[in-house]
Amino acid sequence: MSEPLSVFDDLRAESQELDELVQDLGREVWARATPAPRWTVAHQIAHLAWTDRAALLAMNDPDAFAGEVEKAVAAPDSFVDDGADAGAAQEPAALLAQWRDGREELQKVLRGAAAAKTRFPWYGPPMSAASMATGRLMETWAHGQDVADALGVVRPPTDRLRHVARIGVRARDFAHAVHGLPAPGTEFRVELVAPDGQAWVYGPDDAPQRVTGTALDFCLLVTQRAHRADLGLRAEGPDADRWLDIAQAFAGPPGQGRPPKGAAR
Structure with missing residues (x-):
């Protein structure tokens, strides 16, 4: 199968579906545990916002992103959790706004880079803009599944x-x-x-x-x-x-x- 450029639209749709699950939640539900050990609903959204920022850094400033990779290598057992903890400590409205702003900025950068052959660094193998978007969609769907499980919501599978x-x-x-x-x-x-x-x-x-x-x-x-x-x-x-x-x-x-x-x- 080829990797269609519609992945950008699908990433936006996947994010919006999750947004609709969390946008009206009360503070106590943001603090509800999800299937991921120690992670609440807030941690799930914080991780997505944090990873979107990492993707933006990788695409805009590869040298600075290399420093983030060094941090990950130095603290493999805590690096991701620390980022999620920091984000989850925010007020839900601020966290939601941060996630929305970051993912929209990432959309712009991904679409702008789509025509180029450039490959961008990541925590795994380097990726094209379309592959980066695929990875972000995968993470959004997966962490959205954790949120849905915590809320007792069954999400119909889609073509995405x-x-x-x-x-x-x-x-x-x-x-x-x-x-x-x-x-x-x-x-x-x-x-x-x-x-x-x-x-x-x-x-x-x-x-x-x-x-x-x-x-x-x-x-x-x-x-x-x-x-x-x-x-x-x-x-x-x-x-x-x-x-x-x-x-x-x-x-x-x-x-x-x-x-x-x-x-x-």
Whole structure:
């Protein structure tokens, strides 16, 4: 699948959907716990605002962003949490305004850079403007899932998941690398059922190893918003099976993921 420039519109739509979930929440709900350990609803939005600022810095001042990467490397266990803590300490109205302003500024910069071949630094591999937008959409959807879970809201899956699925597939070898594992020697076939019932397929048709299931389940897996045991994904082949245990679509070290439903936290 190609990476369409509509990802910018889809990023805006994904952000707006989450905005509508939180815009009228009272202070006590902003402080409600989400499935991420120690993170409240406010932490989720603060993290998105913080990461949008990081993306802007990477695109506008790569040298300054390199300093942020050094901080992340120096404090891998606290860097992200510290940023979320600082943002979550703000008044909800101020945090919401900060997130809105930052994501709109990022939209302008991303669209302005779309025609260029420039690749921008990130905490993982360098990315084009379209890939940066894909990453931001993936994070917005994933952290939005945490917020929705905290609020008891079921979000209907949309066609925007194609961006999350695509980055999850492309991050296969990266997921192995951050676990200190060699990448599989051949491509997998990934066949996903989209929200509209169509098929999203990746990899050669004759690949001996494959993953099948719904796009929603695959996206929940690669963003580590659900445990594999609670999803209907199927792996054929030992390497594909191992991948489903370690898959991640996000940059940085392996996440904690979510425990299986019913497991003690």
